[in-house]
Amino acid sequence: MENGNASPLRAARARLWLLRLPLPRSLTRYLGRMLFRFLLTLQGIGSFALITLGVMISRSRVARRVIRPLVFQEASRAGLRLMPMFLFMAAALGLVVIGQTVSWLTRVGAINFLGTVMVVVVVRELGPLVTALLVLARVGTANVIELGTARAMGEVEALEALGIDPVHYLVVPRVLGMALGVFALTVYLILGALFSGYLWAFVQDVPLRPGDYVRQLAGALSGLDFALLAIKTFCFGSIIALVTCYHGLAQPLRLEEVSRATVAAVAQSVIACVLLDALFIIIYLVT
Amino acid sequence: MTQPLPAQAAAPAIEMTNVAVGTLHDPAILVAENVNWTVRAGDYWVVGGLQGAGKSDFLMLAGGVMPPQRGQYRFFGEPMPIFEDARLKTRLRLGLVFDGGQLFNHLTVAENVALPLRYHRNLGPAETGAAVGELLACLELEPCAESLPGAVGYSWRKRAGLARALALQPEVLLADNPLGGVDPRQANWWLAFLDQLSRGHPLMQHRPVTLVVTTADFRRWKGHARQFALLRDRSLRVLGDWAQLAAANRDLVRELLTDGTQTE
Numbered sequence: 001m002e003n004g005n006a007s008p009l010r011a012a013r014a015r016l017w018l019l020r021l022p023l024p025r026s027l028t029r030y031l032g033r034m035l036f037r038f039l040l041t042l043q044g045i046g047s048f049a050l051i052t053l054g055v056m057i058s059r060s061r062v063a064r065r066v067i068r069p070l071v072f073q074e075a076s077r078a079g080l081r082l083m084p085m086f087l088f089m090a091a092a093l094g095l096v097v098i099g100q101t102v103s104w105l106t107r108v109g110a111i112n113f114l115g116t117v118m119v120v121v122v123v124r125e126l127g128p129l130v131t132a133l134l135v136l137a138r139v140g141t142a143n144v145i146e147l148g149t150a151r152a153m154g155e156v157e158a159l160e161a162l163g164i165d166p167v168h169y170l171v172v173p174r175v176l177g178m179a180l181g182v183f184a185l186t187v188y189l190i191l192g193a194l195f196s197g198y199l200w201a202f203v204q205d206v207p208l209r210p211g212d213y214v215r216q217l218a219g220a221l222s223g224l225d226f227a228l229l230a231i232k233t234f235c236f237g238s239i240i241a242l243v244t245c246y247h248g249l250a251q252p253l254r255l256e257e258v259s260r261a262t263v264a265a266v267a268q269s270v271i272a273c274v275l276l277d278a279l280f281i282i283i284y285l286v287t
Numbered sequence: 288m289t290q291p292l293p294a295q296a297a298a299p300a301i302e303m304t305n306v307a308v309g310t311l312h313d314p315a316i317l318v319a320e321n322v323n324w325t326v327r328a329g330d331y332w333v334v335g336g337l338q339g340a341g342k343s344d345f346l347m348l349a350g351g352v353m354p355p356q357r358g359q360y361r362f363f364g365e366p367m368p369i370f371e372d373a374r375l376k377t378r379l380r381l382g383l384v385f386d387g388g389q390l391f392n393h394l395t396v397a398e399n400v401a402l403p404l405r406y407h408r409n410l411g412p413a414e415t416g417a418a419v420g421e422l423l424a425c426l427e428l429e430p431c432a433e434s435l436p437g438a439v440g441y442s443w444r445k446r447a448g449l450a451r452a453l454a455l456q457p458e459v460l461l462a463d464n465p466l467g468g469v470d471p472r473q474a475n476w477w478l479a480f481l482d483q484l485s486r487g488h489p490l491m492q493h494r495p496v497t498l499v500v501t502t503a504d505f506r507r508w509k510g511h512a513r514q515f516a517l518l519r520d521r522s523l524r525v526l527g528d529w530a531q532l533a534a535a536n537r538d539l540v541r542e543l544l545t546d547g548t549q550t551e
Contacts, residue, residue: 058372059372062372062409063405063406063407063409064409065405065409065410065411066402066405066406066409146393149392150391150392153389153392154385154387154389155389155390155391155392157311157347157352157385157389158385158389158390158391159391160351160352160370161350161351161352161382161383161385161452162402162403162406162451162452162455163375163378163379163403163406163407163455164402164403164406164407165370169406252311252312254312
């Protein structure tokens with residue numbers, strides 16, 4: 001490794017000056033610089049993701065008894081502890097979707113499609129996306145602040161001084177834990193929403209027996225749905241973790257910059273998740 | 288320059304050749320250039336400098352946290368900094384104590400001290416108990432073992448930083464301004480403890496530890512440290528032992544030898 005690029009965390013530093021320049025008045029330049037900023041951020045997060053992946057693989061056997069408890073801790077933080085909120089969200093989501101669609105479906109005599117609507121809306125789209133955004137709001141923000149403060153307080157240098165890879169110790173458990181957390185929460189959210197959806201339909205006197213409802217759901221689901229749901233939620237979780245860790249860790253921060261980093265991380269995580277979601281819609285449309 | 292010891296066959300602990308030192312926050316800003324410095328095993332160095340002279344950045348470089356901007360820095364013959372696993376063993380022969388301790392704020396003091404042991408030896412929390420307990424007892428840190436760093440006083444955080452750096456039994460210990468911001472009793476404790484480390488402490492199996500500390504006041508190190516250097520005007524000047532320091536160009540070292548009450 002070359003001297004100048006020895007630490008992966010310092011690679012982002014050279015790009016920083018461009019990000020800090022004030023915006024020019026001319027609109028074309030403004031747009032051009034916005035585009036460049038976008039590309040630089042994309043490049044930064046992309047290389048950070050690759051570094052993390054590399055560390056995850058190359059150090060999979062290093063210090064397992066330190067890293068594994070951390071993964072569980074993060075998974076519980078990004079999963080288990082959000083369960084009460086997600087049960088509430090599941091009930092609300094079921095009500096919203098069923099409440100809106102039932103009246104329309106009965107009017108056009110298409111109540112047989114209730115299960116299909118639930119699958120298309122909740123399983124494929126809303127479930128994963130709502131989960132990702134909620135986890136981002138509750139855990140992602142805390143992540144940036146925690147790591148940004150640690151960075152500003154010199155804890156990253158302290159890790160390096162002890163020969164501990166900061167990416168291995170700080171980033172890898174968060175990526176794994178959040179991917180696991182988003183996946184598990186999405187599954188619970190979807191199950192809860194499907195159940196509460198039926199309850200609301202039942203309350204609205206829709207002539208639909210539980211057996212028929214389940215049959216409709218099963219008919220609308222394909223094997224691909226399960227696979228894509230798993231891939232999608234793992235991607236959402238990793239993206240949120242990577243973007244928030246990148247903003248907290250990858251650049252040298254001072255304490256006063258932590259709030260700006262948090263705002264940027266949240267905005268970029270939302271954009272990244274929505275873009276990824278759009279990508280999956282294409283897959284659904286093609287297959 | 289220091290006189291090389293005759294019986295020194297192995298590579299020197301620290302060998303800097305024409306090194307340029309950047310700052311941690313902006314490597315392009317240099318705090319020292321053309322640093323030529325050799326630390327041999329068993330040395331006890333004090334690097335003096337006023338605030339802003341770049342003592343901390345210099346020590347961060349020596350501690351392998353950041354790379355030299357120019358020149359070469361070898362630690363026991365290995366080019367620093369070391370981030371690869373293959374050479375990690377050499378890297379761990381060096382311990383670095385930060386000015387404010389730089390403890391991990393989400394871990395208790397005991398967990399902070401245990402972390403390097405657990406990470407590098409792949410141990411569970413229970414298995415490090417004995418080693419950590421011994422360290423904490425030796426550094427009188429037992430009362431705050433289970434506290435988070437935020438709840439512990441500054442000088443005790445500093446001491447916990449020392450405990451953490453000693454956990455892996457380094458052969459070379461760098462301490463950033465250990466006497467800065469601590470009361471006289473703490474300062475005396477640090478001087479006595481560092482002396483003991485330099486001679487060979489039971490904690491380190493009586494193996495003498497090579498020491499490098501930074502300071503803004505040379506006088507307190509009289510009779511303790513054996514080699515002195517001065518960081519000033521973007522260069523590191525090696526002054527020699529205390530007699531040579533006292534005889535050195537007075538302008539250079541005067542500020543670090545006078546106490547605050549004297550004005551000229």
